[in-house]
Amino acid sequence: MPTEYTPDRAIDLFLDHLWSTKGLSDNTLSAYRTDLRHFDRHQQLKGLKLVESSQFDVRDYLATRFDKGFAKTSSARMMSSLRRFFGYLVVNKQISTDPMALLESPKLARKLPDSLSEDDIDRLLSEPQADDPIECRDKAMLELLYATGLRVSELVGLTMEQLSLRQGLVRIVGKGGKERLVPLGELAVGEVENYLKFARVELLKGKQSDVLFPSKRAQQMTRQTFWHRIKLYALRANISTELSPHTLRHAFATHLLNHGADLRVVQLLLGHSDLSTTQIYTHVATARLASLHSEHHPRG
Secondary structure (H helix, E strand, C coil), rough: CCCCCCHHHHHHHHHHHHHHHHHCCCHHHHHHHHHHHHHHHHHHHCCCHHCCCCCCCCCCCCHHHHHHCCCCHHHHHHHHHHHHHHHHHHHHCCCCCCCCCCCCCCCCCCCCCCCCCCCCCCHHHHCCCCHHHHHHHHHHHHHHHHHHHHCCHHHHHHHEEEEECCEHHHHHHHHCCCCEECCCCHHHHHHHHHHHHHHHHHCCCCCCCCCEECCCCCCCCHHHHHHHHHHHHHHHHCCCCCCCCHHHHHHHHHHHHHCCCCCHHHHHHHHCCCHHHHHHHHHHHHHHHHHHHHCCCCCC
16 A cells, blocks of 8 residues: 655655755755645645645745845755755656756855954954963864864864874865865874873863863764854954854865965865855955055055
8 A cells, every 4th residue: 555645754754865865964955844844734725735836836835935035045955955855756657747847046146254363363362372272272263273274073073083184184074975175284183282281181070082172071962063263262352344154164165275276176175066155265365455455455
């Protein structure tokens, strides 16, 4: 007897497919689930099943979102979720016509990421005091973050076995399970060595853990906790630039390009699968160069 259709089951099977084939994070899968459930509720109010959706239904839903004042970015993400979901149904012959086939996603202006100047970075990285175990840990984390351009989630999830101070490398498993080796640089190696000699033992309080940067409870730190630590040091350093959890990642990429690094090298270091994702940093670097030219060139 065939399994009775339910929207939750259809969504679950789709998300299981994404998890097994694309290696997407729990946060990303949760966002897909939320988007699809919202659209399903819209369809239910019209007496329709999710798999019965037409191009008209999707347009009607987008119009409803527009009337409610949803941002273009939110609707663009929704469109992406629906596009992948219905594409999956077509491939698996659960529907014959893709309602998303002729629909275009909203055009979005590319927002340049906030970044810090090299002077800002120097002041930020100088704030943590190495004689305090927690600040010694934070100093090593900030140096490593700026030296490597890691995502904050990658940083807090680092284990001892991912680090090779002798080779000056850290091994990262990023989005989609893709692995990359990233060099640390002498300053970061020195700060991490200092942290491992003195502070990590005190933070662990005799407990065994493979976490490279444990919290004061000797557990893996959350992204939110480290983000609050960054804001604390930025406040102490009188940095007025609006910060985000990826600020040091953006600074890493921008400063490399400002100093002549090849775009594809930066792409590999950041773990971007698509070069177009990295290219946004060239706009930041170009703007910075134009500013320097205007400020210092005799005919600027």
